[in-house]
Amino acid sequence: MRRALQIINYNDDTEELARYAKALGHPTRIEILKYLENQSCCFTGDLVEVFPLAQSTISQHLKELKDAGLIQGELKPPKIKYCINQENWTKAKLIFESFFKKHDYTTAYLPKT
Amino acid sequence: MRRALQIINYNDDTEELARYAKALGHPTRIEILKYLENQSCCFTGDLVEVFPLAQSTISQHLKELKDAGLIQGELKPPKIKYCINQENWTKAKLIFESFFKKHDYTTAYLPKT
DNA sequence: ATCCCTTATCGCAAATATACGATTGATTGT
DNA sequence: ACAATCAATCGTATATTTGCGATAAGGGAT
Numbered sequence: 001m002r003r004a005l006q007i008i009n010y011n012d013d014t015e016e017l018a019r020y021a022k023a024l025g026h027p028t029r030i031e032i033l034k035y036l037e038n039q040s041c042c043f044t045g046d047l048v049e050v051f052p053l054a055q056s057t058i059s060q061h062l063k064e065l066k067d068a069g070l071i072q073g074e075l076k077p078p079k080i081k082y083c084i085n086q087e088n089w090t091k092a093k094l095i096f097e098s099f100f101k102k103h104d105y106t107t108a109y110l111p112k113t
Numbered sequence: 114m115r116r117a118l119q120i121i122n123y124n125d126d127t128e129e130l131a132r133y134a135k136a137l138g139h140p141t142r143i144e145i146l147k148y149l150e151n152q153s154c155c156f157t158g159d160l161v162e163v164f165p166l167a168q169s170t171i172s173q174h175l176k177e178l179k180d181a182g183l184i185q186g187e188l189k190p191p192k193i194k195y196c197i198n199q200e201n202w203t204k205a206k207l208i209f210e211s212f213f214k215k216h217d218y219t220t221a222y223l224p225k226t
Numbered sequence: 227a228t229c230c231c232t233t234a235t236c237g238c239a240a241a242t243a244t245a246c247g248a249t250t251g252a253t254t255g256t
Numbered sequence: 257a258c259a260a261t262c263a264a265t266c267g268t269a270t271a272t273t274t275g276c277g278a279t280a281a282g283g284g285a286t
Binding site for chain 1: 232233
């Protein structure tokens with residue numbers, strides 16, 4: 001994405017929240033995660049059968065979820081088993097929680113900036 | 114965004130979550146919301162002073178937040194007062210909560226599909 | 227080494243997103 | 257009616273995203 005002429009340095013929490021949110025910002029990726037939540041894990045091929053999308057497209061969405069840290073792949077030759085990345089999942093959960101909580105309890109909000 | 118040749122109809126919850134997440138998927142918009150949380154409300158001009166971005170850029174981000182339903186504008190001539198849209202904010206909060214909760218309590222997950 | 231299965235990556239096209247400056251539009255006050 | 261103020265929109269440039277088909281890459285089995 002194009003950056004402002006003057007580079008803006010947001011604090012880490014903001015960047016992290018935006019990164020997770022961006023990864024969740026597509027219905028297909030939400031559905032993939034919901035699928036993973038139910039199955040606990042799955043293979044790329046499973047998703048290709050579930051979604052009317054090309055294999056390369058599914059792979060791309062998985063890559064984005066992986067890059068965001070929300071899922072992780074495990075080699076199970078000849079397939080790859082994808083699972084939710086528990087650690088980051090919890091992290092994301094907490095970041096979203098704290099973000100939304102702030103408005104309820106303003107006094108609990110301690111901004112970094 | 115380009116759609117698949119075969120149109121995919123995701124369920125409403127998925128679309129809504131993705132819509133909120135997409136709106137949150139940019140650090141500037143996160144910061145705007147944090148600012149709104151602290152100030153409870155603000156004018157566009159306030160933000161233009163806070164962020165090193167052009168007025169048109171700020172306005173565009175506000176539009177996206179408004180389109181997503183997260184904020185609302187109120188005419189306070191000659192300015193426009195922006196506040197968080199309480200109703201949708203709560204809605205978003207709950208949708209995110211339920212999305213992240215699912216993995217903790219699988220049995221509580223009742224998928225529509 | 228070769229083949230097979232599975233998934234990732236490449237190359238391309240089209241749509242969206244992000245940013246800016248300039249202009250328009252709306253409203254208040256003179 | 258006119259000017260001033262503030263925010264939205266337009267036009268433009270560039271970057272990113274989304275999707276596809278085709279190809280490459282990795283690993284096991286023959």
